[in-house]
Amino acid sequence: MGRERNDSIDGFSTIIDSASAPAQASFIEKKSEFIGDACHIKTMDEALAFVQSVRDRNPKARHVAFAAIYGAALGAAKERMSDDGEPSGTAGKPILDVIRMGRLTDCVITVTRYFGGILLGSGGLIRAYSTAASMAVKAADVERIVPMRHYRVVLQYSWLGRFEQLLAQVGGNEEGREFTDRVTIHLAVPSANAGDFETRVREAFNARVTLSAV
Numbered sequence: 001m002g003r004e005r006n007d008s009i010d011g012f013s014t015i016i017d018s019a020s021a022p023a024q025a026s027f028i029e030k031k032s033e034f035i036g037d038a039c040h041i042k043t044m045d046e047a048l049a050f051v052q053s054v055r056d057r058n059p060k061a062r063h064v065a066f067a068a069i070y071g072a073a074l075g076a077a078k079e080r081m082s083d084d085g086e087p088s089g090t091a092g093k094p095i096l097d098v099i100r101m102g103r104l105t106d107c108v109i110t111v112t113r114y115f116g117g118i119l120l121g122s123g124g125l126i127r128a129y130s131t132a133a134s135m136a137v138k139a140a141d142v143e144r145i146v147p148m149r150h151y152r153v154v155l156q157y158s159w160l161g162r163f164e165q166l167l168a169q170v171g172g173n174e175e176g177r178e179f180t181d182r183v184t185i186h187l188a189v190p191s192a193n194a195g196d197f198e199t200r201v202r203e204a205f206n207a208r209v210t211l212s213a214v
Contacts, residue, residue: 012073015107015140023140031116036136038109047108062115065091072105090125098133147191152212170197
C-alpha cells in the first residue's frame with residue numbers, strides 16, 4: 001500500500017476498514033459494555049466526523065471516547081483524543097497508546113461505553129478502554145504502509161508494453177494516464193526498488209526515456 005513520498009520513513013501500518021463499515025469489537029466489564037470501532041481516515045476532519053457518526057448511532061451511550069493519529073508515516077503526526085467525560089487520562093489516552101504501540105497512522109478508534117451502574121475506578125477504566133481499542137484493531141484489516149517514489153514519464157505508444165513489464169517487475173503501480181500523440185503515465189514505485197527501476201528503464205530504452213520525480 002503506497003501512501004508516502006519520504007524515502008527515509010518506514011515501519012507504519014494503517015487500518016483500511018472504511019468509516020461506513022468500520023472494524024468493531026465489544027466486551028462487557030462489570031455490566032458496562034465497551035464497543036470499539038476503528039477505521040481509516042485521510043484527514044483529521046474525517047476522524048472527527050466518524051466520532052460524531054458513532055455518537056449519533058449510540059444516543060443512549062454514556063461516553064464515546066476516541067483517539068486518532070494522522071500523518072505519522074510522513075514524519076508529521078497529528079494526534080487528537082478525548083475522554084468524553086471520563087476521568088482525565090482514563091479513556092482517550094489508553095486508546096491513543098494502542099494506536100502508538102501498534103505503529104498505526106491515518107486511523108481513528110472510538111470506544112463507546114454503555115454504563116452498567118458499577119464504577120470501575122481509574123485503573124479499571126484504563127484497562128477497559130485499552131482492551132476495547134485493542135480488540136477493534138485485532139478485528140480490523142491492517143496493511144503496512146510502503147514508502148513510494150512517484151514519477152511522471154512520457155512514452156511512445158510502441159514502448160508502452162515493455163514499460164508496463166518493467167513496472168510490474170518492481171512492484172510499482174500506475175496512478176493515471178494522459179493520451180496525446182504520446183502517453184504520459186503517473187506512477188509509483190516502492191522506494192526500496194526505485195534505484196533498480198531507474199536502471200532498468202535506462203538500459204531497456206537506451207536512455208531515451210526520462211523518469212521525472214514528482
